[in-house]
Amino acid sequence: MAERSAGEGRRERLRRETWRDLRAAALAEVRDVGAAGLSLRSVARRLGxxxxxxxxxVDSREALLTVLIADGYHDLADHLVVALGAGADELRAEERAAPQVPVVAPPDAGTTARLEAVGLAYRAWGVSHPNEFGLLFGxxxxGYAAPEGGVTVEAMRRVGIAFAQPILELHAAGELALHPALGAREIVGQMGPMVDLGASMPAEVAALLLLAWGRLHGQVSLEVFGQHHWLMPDGCEALYRAELARMLVELRAVPEPAT
Amino acid sequence: MAERSAGEGRRERLRRETWRDLRAAALAEVRDVGAAGLSLRSVARRLGxxxxxxxxxVDSREALLTVLIADGYHDLADHLVVALGAGADELRAEERAAPQVPVVAPPDAGTTARLEAVGLAYRAWGVSHPNEFGLLFGxxxxGYAAPEGGVTVEAMRRVGIAFAQPILELHAAGELALHPALGAREIVGQMGPMVDLGASMPAEVAALLLLAWGRLHGQVSLEVFGQHHWLMPDGCEALYRAELARMLVELRAVPEPAT
DNA sequence: CTCACCAGCGAACACCGTTCGCACTTCACC
DNA sequence: GGTGAAGTGCGAACGGTGTTCGCTGGTGAG
Incomplete structure (x- = not known):
């Protein structure tokens, strides 16, 4: 009796819906009890x-976690992209509403403001999704979860790209502080034989990108994982804003004092 | 027949030895399979x-993990203290050999060199003890593992102190760059009602300390947890050294240009 | 209409953390 | 020295977990 539209049979549709529900149930479980506590039986109970x-x-519990990791990276990347002030067309092609992000750079914001917005969105996502943050970065x-050229690395690339975009803009404008003393040659030398950082990504910029990400990540990681909880039980927003501001200053090229 | 020396009965001695073996077995288990994979039954098998x-x-698996966390912080702190070039007398009073640390500042090293040594030791410990690093910082x-004023916070204080020491020296020498724009007042305002940072620890220095720790921690965390593995499969030493060098420069006060 | 296919199920296996009651040793006290 | 309390370890058991296997019954293509 169904209309059989476009080769999508009843079975395939049901399967897709179940698959979506399964991921949603598993995600809810992770949010509730954390990645380590995720139980297939409990997910099954949620689904009846x-x-x-x-x-x-799903092949195994580990495979399900891998799927959730990829989903998590995409969700984080979506938040960062929204914070950048980009149009919703850059979001992941998926049935998902555009995320609500507290700080969104206005579309005509300067590069520094957009970079700041991304930085704030990174912490905001971590603080408001602690168990997912732990799933991604804990x-x-x-048994290891490193799928070679798999779906998770592709998803985490999107996170890197969100950070990279304003930094590349800064570089294009000649406002990025590139110290030759950075030793970019050695750093890039440690990179895998062929890491295709698009053509427009010089090695020094890539190194600076990794450093900037790690710098922010450290603050968020210590906060989300509770390392600072006994020191600052109400969160570390002021600390983070201070570090972000310092980083923004230090990323920008200071005109060399005339020697 | 035993000599019963100093009120230490046979039973207490055996208990202490078993307790030591238990912790060693559990630690070995964590090193092998990671904190999440630690199984009491497997530890029991190791011990026969x-x-x-x-x-x-042990009251529970979680309680055992708490003990291991405290041990881990002490082990990390020992490594940092050794890297500082301090005498072995500042090590934890425990039956443990002084750790072997690759980079040790000579006893008469300058403050900057000692700070650099601590920074390098932090990464070195993380890279060579990935599962313990995950236990502490993952x-x-x-079910939560935040024992209020417990043994773990005391142990992680030692880690903080190791970082704080050279920074305090820098401050005492007037060489620490303290920007008023840091917003230290707000940051310290977010700290708990009474966090006793010894008398010699001004608020701005405490904030700078947290930022420095987080900055280094982010790099180590991303590396140890494999986030950079697809980019730099051979480790991120060059990247880390670059960030550490940048941080050391930025921590030191630049003499204000005459306006 | 037929028949391959496939989603879902119940039972089972091995492993896990944890509890309980029981043997056996050690120690303190009279 | 004898006696009773306390401590140590064990085996069995319970409820939970991930995972496999063989089965049923509906789906969909020829």
């Missing part, structure tokens, strides 16, 4: 399925 | 004990 039934959709899964 | 027997020494234990 039998535990064995899940294995029609202990790797016990 | 029954699983139930462990409960004479996801908090699913």
């Amino acid at each position: 399925m039998s535990p064995a039934g899940l294995y029609r959709y 202990d790797p899964i016990p | 004990m029954s699983p139930a027997g462990l409960y004479r020494y 996801d908090p234990i699913p």
